[in-house]
Amino acid sequence: MKKNLLSACLYSLLASATVSAQEKTAFQIANAWDAAYDVRSDIAIVYGINDAGGNFEERVKSWQDKGYKVHFMTGIAWGQYKDYFKGRFDGRPHFDEGQVQRNGDTIWHGKDVPYIVPSENYLQYIKTHIKRAIDAGAGAIYLEEPEFWARAGYSQAFKTEWKKYYGAEWRPQHESPEATYRSSKLKYHLYYNALKECFAYAKSYSRSIGKEVQCYVPTHSLLNYSSWQIVSPEASLASIKEVDGYIAQIWTGTSREPVYYNGIKKERVFENAFLEYGAMVSMIAPTGKKIFLLTDPIEDARRTWDDYKRNYEATFTAQLLYPTVADYEVMPWPSRIYLGKFKLENSDAVQPISPAYATQMQVMINALNSMPASAGKVSGTQGIGILVSNSMMFQRFPTHAGYEDPQLSNFYGMALPLVKRGVPVATVHMENLANANALKNIKVLIMSYANMKPLSESYHTALAKWVKNGGVLLYYGRDNDPFQNIQEWWNTKGKSCHAPSEDLLNKMGITTIDDGKFIKIGKGWVCINRKDPKELVLTGNADGKFLEQTEQAHRVYAKAGPLVFKNNFLLQRGPYIIGAVMDENADTTSLMINGPVVDLLDPELPVLPAKEVKPGQQAFLYDLKTVQADPPKIIAAAGRAYDEKYENRTYSFLLRSPSNTSNSMRIHLPGKPSKIQLSLNGKTIEAKRDQWDATSGTLLLQFENHSEGVQVSIRI
Structure with missing residues (x-):
């Protein structure tokens, strides 16, 4: 009995501390x-x-x-x-x-x-x-x-x-x-x-x-x-x-x-x-x-x-x-x-x-409020990065010499063909390249100077070093936009490069370019493509070669395994499961997530044996398989619980949320409740619904919210 009481007291203290300290x-x-x-x-x-x-x-x-x-x-x-x-x-x-x-x-x-x-x-x-x-x-x-x-x-x-x-x-x-x-x-x-x-x-x-x-x-x-x-x-x-x-x-x-x-x-x-x-x-x-x-x-x-x-x-x-x-x-x-x-x-x-x-x-x-940070990875091939820079903002307006980049397509041309196929691409900021962590997990880096320019020569030094140490770089660009020839560090003070990419190639020791072919540089590889990334998305079915080349870069030259194409993303963070299925994909199958799970995008918080996520849809679920039998636990609630206590088989808390809204909550309990009592400022109020689900061991409890808090007491 003393052990149970001590556990209950510790549970109460930890619950209160979590709310107040974070x-x-x-x-x-x-x-x-x-x-x-x-x-x-x-x-x-x-x-x-x-x-x-x-x-x-x-x-x-x-x-x-x-x-x-x-x-x-x-x-x-x-x-x-x-x-x-x-x-x-x-x-x-x-x-x-x-x-x-x-x-x-x-x-x-x-x-x-x-x-x-x-x-x-x-x-x-x-x-x-x-x-x-x-x-x-x-x-x-x-x-x-x-x-x-x-x-x-x-x-x-x-x-x-x-x-x-x-x-x-x-x-x-x-x-x-x-x-x-x-x-x-x-x-x-x-x-x-x-x-x-x-x-x-x-x-x-x-x-x-x-x-x-x-x-x-x-x-x-x-x-x-x-x-x-x-x-x-x-x-x-x-x-x-x-x-x-x-x-x-x-x-x-x-x-x-x-x-x-x-x-x-x-x-x-x-x-x-x-x-x-x-x-x-x-x-x-x-x-x-x-x-x-x-x-x-x-x-x-x-x-x-x-x-x-x-x-x-x-x-x-x-x-x-x-x-x-x-x-x-x-x-x-x-x-x-x-x-x-x-x-x-x-x-x-x-x-x-x-x-x-x-x-x-x-x-x-x-x-x-309880979403944990996680070392887990979203499903899909990791290690594909797209290089970006603050200078993307510098050449958006006005248009010069008729060169257009509709809807930032020189970026999305590198990103969307992969995201749409379930590849969780990362962005890498040039401004962070001096930081050792910037390229730490990147196997294949895709970049272009069609939509940005390097603000510092040091970026090229860092990129060349990364390639020589085993990185694989895919460069896309005709290098003919009107900002290539502005007076900047790559063509002033003793430098005479016609485009910033020329300086990057010089630093990697590349003197001749075979369009679309991989060139070995130290332990790494570079592939130059004389095509602007926008060309991959402005017309239909134009990204096939890009996808093939990216897959080859990852599997063959980075030796990082096959590049997996699919139509979805899936991630588990503690008890939470997050899923999304892309449309506009040749794969039109649904993503099936096995339960039992609670659907957190449904205000009724149903317990499902499995969740089907169709193309164009997303899912936010609570995985009931992660829940321990004891003590009680609030799985989901349309409000925040304070002063949680579990003593003498009675679970109690104060539930607060904006007034004039409706609370719906699902609570995991070690047994079927024998008595449920709700009170507001010391006066008993009625629940709109209380429904026990024996299969999942959870109670669905619904009542009207009040900002001062509804006191909930559940006897098990």
């Missing part, structure tokens, strides 16, 4: 706490000093009083900074610091909120917000979306920064590829410097008052910014010592950007999300810093609830296929989700989120 889930919110969107993640990231009517300290305290750790987020390129722009900060207006297009129009983020050219004066203003947030008790600072539009760069403010950076007069970016590239490099530098300076201040100020804040950059992926023609520092930010990590801002709105594959341009949300998350994870993985992965149950654009749900499932499962990451921003703007109204398909009437979708969503986000 900082793995978060959401961002401008508004003060409200029972309607009391999401119960670890962290409430309170947004903006001037947002939601001001009253910043009161908004922070409202979340702190409910037990949340509070962090602070604000925009670095835009925000509710009308006091700055209208002159209330330093006595003069600053609308002249907005980002300006060629036609003289300012690019606006909202009324009286321009995207900004970050001047020194503006950074001093942002520091006042950082100080106020730290003084209010924020444990971390997030400066989000360092964005400079590619089409901007015509303001006097930008011209002044050009003169300071280059020591020469400004040149209009539309006049030449050279001017475009230089303009983009300056935009890149301005926000790198802005974040470096602001985060240095955040660290120094917090330490001066005996605190230690963390500093994060919430940012879209390199793929999205390149697609949307925005310049941002991206991977280089990890080199700033004050930067502790990122939030990967990936959601339906970014991942639904149409892309070409097999000659067809359309949305491919799951595949695009998989690549976007991969770009963010690989950007930071070699550094060992932290990253939160974000999803959004809806999105910024007004769509239907059906559309939101379908694409949320796609992006949510895509993020879970990166098992080394277990920290998440579960949603932005919960007030918009729980209180907003949108249409259903085939209807013009707007309505709030359905009880079923709210329950499903809450089951999904609550699972993230």
Whole structure:
């Protein structure tokens, strides 16, 4: 009896400690706490000093009083900074610091909120917000979306920064590829410097008052910014010592950007999300810093609830296929989700989120509180990488000499033919090549300079060394885009290469090229293909030779075994199983996942003997085979459990979730319950449903949620 009591006490302590100690889930919110969107993640990231009517300290305290750790987020390129722009900060207006297009129009983020050219004066203003947030008790600072539009760069403010950076007069970016590239490099530098300076201040100020804040950059992926023609520092930010990590801002709105594959341009949300998350994870993985992965149950654009749900499932499962990451921003703007109204398909009437979708969503986000990091690998051949660089953003706008790269097809031409066939390709950031971990697990690296250029000669030194030590490099590119001949390090200061690839070949000792043939370099191999990657996807059935060559590179030259083609991805992370099946594949079979499993994408949480996942579908399951007979365990719930106890054959906990939503939970018990009691503030309430499943030893329990918590007591 003493042993059982000791085990129960230890179980209770561990359960409570797990909830209180971790900082793995978060959401961002401008508004003060409200029972309607009391999401119960670890962290409430309170947004903006001037947002939601001001009253910043009161908004922070409202979340702190409910037990949340509070962090602070604000925009670095835009925000509710009308006091700055209208002159209330330093006595003069600053609308002249907005980002300006060629036609003289300012690019606006909202009324009286321009995207900004970050001047020194503006950074001093942002520091006042950082100080106020730290003084209010924020444990971390997030400066989000360092964005400079590619089409901007015509303001006097930008011209002044050009003169300071280059020591020469400004040149209009539309006049030449050279001017475009230089303009983009300056935009890149301005926000790198802005974040470096602001985060240095955040660290120094917090330490001066005996605190230690963390500093994060919430940012879209390199793929999205390149697609949307925005310049941002991206991977280089990890080199700033004050930067502790990122939030990967990936959601339906970014991942639904149409892309070409097999000659067809359309949305491919799951595949695009998989690549976007991969770009963010690989950007930071070699550094060992932290990253939160974000999803959004809806999105910024007004769509239907059906559309939101379908694409949320796609992006949510895509993020879970990166098992080394277990920290998440579960949603932005919960007030918009729980209180907003949108249409259903085939209807013009707007309505709030359905009880079923709210329950499903809450089951999904609550699972993230216990989602383990894992050393497991997603199914499929590992070790295929695609090289990317921040300079992908530099040559997207404007077009020169008629050279087009529709929908970033020079990247997707290398990626989608493999992803669609179940190969979990990794992205490798050139900016990380100095890090020994960047190419550690890569057997075959695919690259092109059709859509990017190397920012440093050191990248080529690292690539040549990797090949000579046994790596296999596939290069695709005609090297005839108009940015090949800009004045850069490969053709200045004593160098005279006609294209950057020429310098890379020189470093590997390659003097002659036999198109499409493998050349041995030290212990490794190189194959040069005089074809731009976009040609592999802009027309139908154009990727056959590429696939054959990649398979040959992996099996024959890397000696890494056959390259397996299939139509799905599958991963197990602790008790969770994540699966996805691609469409547009010659293989149209379903993926069968053996049970018993609980379907976490169904608000009824059914126990299934097996789960069929059809092409174009995803699955998020709980593997009941991983559950021990004793003690009790919550398998899934549309809420978060606190104060779990198991004493004298009675299992109890407090279940909290946003009010006016419905809870559905499945609980594994060591025996059939003899009594179930629910209470709210000491008063008994009725369950909507309690159903025992003897085969799985689980109880389905459903009742109305309340943010203050429903006390559950189950006698076994």
